Amino acid sequence: MAIFTRRSVLKIGGASLALPLLGQAVLAQDGPLKIGFVNVGPKDDNGWTFGHWTGAKALEAEFGDKIEITFVETVPEGPDCERVLRELAQQGNKIIFATSFGFGDYVIKVAREFPDVIFEHATGYQRSDNVGTYNARFHEGRAVMGTLAGHLSKTNTIGYIGSFPIPEVVMGINAFTLAARKINPDIKVNVVMLSSWHDPAKEADAARALIDQGADILVQHTDGPAALQVAEERGIVGGFGQGADMSAFAPKSHLSAIIDVWAPHYIQVVNDVMAGTWVSDDSWPGIAAGEVVIGPYNEKIPADVVAAAEAVKNGIVDGTLNPFTGPIVDNAGTERVAAGAVVDDAGLWAMDWYVEGVNA
Amino acid sequence: MNMDLVVPIIITLIGASTPILIAALGELVVEKSGVLNLGVEGMMLIGAVVAFAVTYTTGNPWLGILLAAAASAAASMIFAFLTLSLSANQVATGLALTIFGTGFSALFGQAYTGKPISIFRSIFPEALATHPLWRLVFGHSPLVYFSLLLVVAVWWFLKKTRAGLILRAVGENDLSAHSIGYSVIGVRYAAVAFGGAMAGIGGSCFPLLLTPQWAERLTAGRGWIALALVVFAAWRPFRLFGGAYLFGLVMTIELYTKASGGTGGVPSEFWAALPYLATIAVLVLISLRRSGHSAAPACLGKPFLPTN
Incomplete structure (x- = not known):
């Protein structure tokens, strides 16, 4: 799994450097299903983002070589996240999980430009044909x-x-x-x-x-x-x-x-996408589903x-x-x-x- | 609210005020020398993470405080080099220092997230602090006594010593100080280093005194409050002490009122707005009393360019 923290480059150098984040765009191709995660915090925050990191690791354990995950940390809830979402989509990621409430507007906007990419937004309320939302009870x-x-x-x-x-x-x-x-x-x-x-x-x-x-x-x-x-x-x-x-x-x-625990939902989404049965909906399971x-x-x-x-x-x-x-x-x-x-x-x-x- | 609560409230408010007071005293000296360093928040975060890391690793909070001061002073030297030696814009460089400190502390702190240390307690024997009133005297962390001594020390230095007079001269009229042979840049380097060290110690209060953990952005904006307090206090150490404790009092009363289960008929939004209302009230009072001229050091924020 590739972990990108912009902190190492960005915060040391200064805030406004528009660094290309993930290298050049790669054309979509046969091979592993590429999955991107956009997170508001660092993976070791001992809380929210750590939960999603654990979920991403569970995906790797479940699907192994069939998927390839890019996990982007510490993305502010602002215009910067739009750029990160777009680069992930251009890189050929077919599923993008945006794990913070404040990403919502940007997810909807970028999703319009990439109708073939499936977006899943945690704790959000805005959906479209290729944007689903999920939360836990x-x-x-x-x-x-x-x-x-x-x-x-x-x-x-x-x-x-x-x-x-x-x-x-x-x-x-x-x-x-x-x-x-x-x-x-x-x-x-x-x-x-x-x-x-x-x-x-x-x-x-x-x-x-x-x-x-x-x-x-x-x-x-x-x-x-x-x-x-x-x-x-x-x-x-x-x-x-x-x-x-x-x-x-x-x-x-x-x-x-x-x-x-986000793993059950993530595994479900990846299974649905692989089977071609994914549809946009709002997922809100609780203790019974193990979330x-x-x-x-x-x-x-x-x-x-x-x-x-x-x-x-x-x-x-x-x-x-x-x-x-x-x-x-x-x-x-x-x-x-x-x-x-x-x-x-x-x-x-x-x-x-x-x-x-x-x-x- | 009953009387039994008075002592706990005072102890909590002292804790809330101490980091702001220490960092603001450092910034006061910096500004008295004519330099505006907006990097206080970033330096406090560097101090906080270094204090946590050293205390967690060695178990010695004294060493943690010392190295926190050294690390933040070192960070302030980047600012000093850019603004004093290269005459870069102080506002922009100070903001950059805050961004740098935020990022550096988050990066350096990654290894320390999710790990506990213990609070740096009173150095006096517990038996001395059994009665509530004695707790007020003997029940605090050494950082609290340090902050109170620092108020007097900064006042004494600025008002009573020759070095303090030179520092003020450099801040009020750098060209005159230069023309009679004082090293303006040298004095300002020393002041910025002191300010950095105090911001570091102020930052060390967060893991050592308030909440014994490391988390990103642990100081949550207290550096900006420290900066505002310096202006609020019209660059006077004792007024700064009053301002820091007033701020701590307002914040603590808000929490205790909400925690009592009743807001006394006052909506919680009012309590949240109270620190800002208090700020406005005090600023108005200060302006009413002031006799025409500004209390700010005359050279504050201006680069020193003797050849121009």
């Missing part, structure tokens, strides 16, 4: 974490560090809180929004602020382990890994983790609590449990979902309210 993992928190919290106060109040984050907070309050109706979840995906010092300070005010379990929906490290230092009950197993940072406090994986449980968690969490996980897998089953009352006291009803996907993506028990 991370909120299903939040329901499992919420079950653990409902059992383990002694102060009944959970600290939740978020990035922005966008639907993806809001549905995670709600799924977590619903599951925790099902176990312990006294649980309250205090949310701190940081207006940033990546400001580790502020994440750590937010964790300190939450613990100083009674939180004994922390949850974060930002990309790093900063909050977990504070949890470890303060010796509270614990926290959860986000996107990856982060137990190296907090061996005593790392209760479990939600791990992103959202629950990390190992900390050994300090009692067996019955682990069993309760596993029961929720298995319920989600076999479809008997939907984390958003009514009755659901929002934190202003209005009933949002009637008893027995569930929130559909459109409702999840439009979620701009918090459930009862959330202080935000």
Whole structure:
């Protein structure tokens, strides 16, 4: 697999050098199916891009010589990504995975110029004949974490560090809180929004602020382990890994983790393209498809609590449990979902309210 | 908000303020010599990654801080050579230094992502810091005491020493200083190196004091806040101290208010805007008090070209 990081040339020299990235264009030919990945971060970010890197490696393991992967790192979400996408297409890549939300407009634009190339855009919402979108139901993992928190919290106060109040984050907070309050109706979840995906010092300070005010379990929906490290230092009950197993940072406090696994989707797409059956659609699988994986449980968690969490996980897998089953009352006291009803996907993506028990 | 929270809030706000204060004091000295170095953010990132790498490898945070200072000072020498010896544009070169520092730290830090170290704790025995009030005195990392000493040291140097007087003369009127025999370029090299070293130590606060990890862009823009604070403080060390702590206070209060589970009826967007509102308020107050002339060093940002 070829890894191109523009950092080595670009950032040392200065930002605006328009270096040709991948050499000259190569005509499409028989041979391995060429696949490109465009990523917003470095592959060893221990989080988001690492997940896609792992997915790309799984493709190599599955298809071997039949494919050839180009993995481009640290591409900013701006006009530069359009150039990278175009060069990958000109180089004869037949499938291009763009793995960050902000690439969307450029993917649609470049895809119009290359109707023979298939584009797949992670966490996006814009599709066309040769552009599909994919995501994962991370909120299903939040329901499992919420079950653990409902059992383990002694102060009944959970600290939740978020990035922005966008639907993806809001549905995670709600799924977590619903599951925790099902176990312990006294649980309250205090949310701190940081207006940033990546400001580790502020994440750590937010964790300190939450613990100083009674939180004994922390949850974060930002990309790093900063909050977990504070949890470890303060010796509270614990926290959860986000996107990856982060137990190296907090061996005593790392209760479990939600791990992103993209391999099933990538293998599916490549199989479909090879068979000529690929069509543009929106793929949004969760725990059942193996795209959202629950990390190992900390050994300090009692067996019955682990069993309760596993029961929720298995319920989600076999479809008997939907984390958003009514009755659901929002934190202003209005009933949002009637008893027995569930929130559909459109409702999840439009979620701009918090459930009862959330202080935000 | 109850009184038990006052001590934790103060401790958190000191942590948030310290890296900005150290880096801004360095930049203050640089600007007093007439040089504008916009590379603070980049130098802080270099300091942060070097401090992490050395502490992770050797287990010795003191060595980490020392080498962070040396590495950032070395990076600042690139800037000094271009702007002082070759008279390149200071604004453009400073921005390039920030871009370089961001890229270099990301590249160098690749091997250190996903690895933990421990926080550089207080050097005093724990028994001294058991009572909350004693914690305020004895409970901090050495970096915090260093930052407070640095405020006094920079003030004393600029106001009370002959070398400080020469540095200010170079910043206010480089041609006059040159004509009476002082090495303008030499003084400015020294000032830029000091600024680089302080930016490096400020950067080292991130892995050693705030969040014991390395991640790309760990400083998340604090270098720019340090730069703004120098102007905000009208190039005065004690005012800079006040500004850094005011900034830390506003940010910490925001987090503690949100974390309390109620915003006191105030929307969270207001808390997010508060640091900027505070900046505007203080700038207005300073302009009202100022008597006509600008507080900026007269030669700030101008290349020294004695032959022209």
